[in-house]
Amino acid sequence: SLDNTTGWQAGIMTRFNLPIVGIGVQPEVLFTHKSTKHDGETLHANYLQIPLNAIWTFGIGNIHAFFDAGPYFSYAVDIDKAFKAEKFDWGLGLGAGLDIRRIHAGVRYDWGLQDIAKDGNEKIKNKAFSLFIGYFF
Numbered sequence: 001s002l003d004n005t006t007g008w009q010a011g012i013m014t015r016f017n018l019p020i021v022g023i024g025v026q027p028e029v030l031f032t033h034k035s036t037k038h039d040g041e042t043l044h045a046n047y048l049q050i051p052l053n054a055i056w057t058f059g060i061g062n063i064h065a066f067f068d069a070g071p072y073f074s075y076a077v078d079i080d081k082a083f084k085a086e087k088f089d090w091g092l093g094l095g096a097g098l099d100i101r102r103i104h105a106g107v108r109y110d111w112g113l114q115d116i117a118k119d120g121n122e123k124i125k126n127k128a129f130s131l132f133i134g135y136f137f
Contacts, residue, residue, distance in 0.1 A: 003037040009130060013104075015055065026053045026068060034126060043083035047074040051093050051110075064099045072110060074126075084118040089126055097132075104134040 011030030018024055030049040035042055053070035074089040091113045097106015112126035 005035040005037055005042060007033040007035055007128070009033070009049075009132070011049075013134065022057050024055045024057070026055045027051070028053070032074070032128075034128060041082065043080045044078075045076050045080065045083060045085065046078040047076050047089065049074040053093065053095070057099065059099075062101045066097055066099060066106070068095045068108070069093065085116040085124065086114065086118060089114045089116055091126065095130075099136075102136040104136060105132065107131055 009030050009032045011028055013026055013028040015024050015026045028049075028051045030047075030051070032047045032049045033044065034047060035044045037043075049072055051070060051072040053068040055066055055068040057064045057066040059065055070093060072091055072093050076085065076087040076089070079085055079087070089112055091111045093108050093110045095106055095108030097104070108130045110126065110128045110130070115123050115125060117124040
């Protein structure tokens with residue numbers, strides 16, 4: 001049994017708007033700290049994560065709502081030795097939020113589709129709920 005823990009994430013993103021109104025592509029490069037508790041011990045992993053999201057924005061003036069969805073690909077750059085896990089992970093993300101002027105804020109849920117457990121007796125998949133805030137330069 002694994003218990004949820006709180007981690008953190010930092011990174012950069014950009015957005016490419018397509019000629020279709022409100023439709024775009026938003027690639028990101030993130031450094032993500034994920035952890036879990038197992039039998040009273042907290043296990044940590046740091047990932048380089050690359051989400052490739054399609055995004056739909058709509059709004060008026062300087063306030064726009066958005067929905068995004070797409071795959072992510074992760075590589076573990078550091079894993080606790082006690083946590084025997086595969087280095088590569090991938091899955092799907094789904095998010096929503098607001099762009100207010102240059103501020104970008106929202107929520108996202110990532111569903112890991114890769115079984116990262118090296119032990120064949122267990123199945124472990126990353127799942128993450130994120131709250132985020134960013135600034136467009």
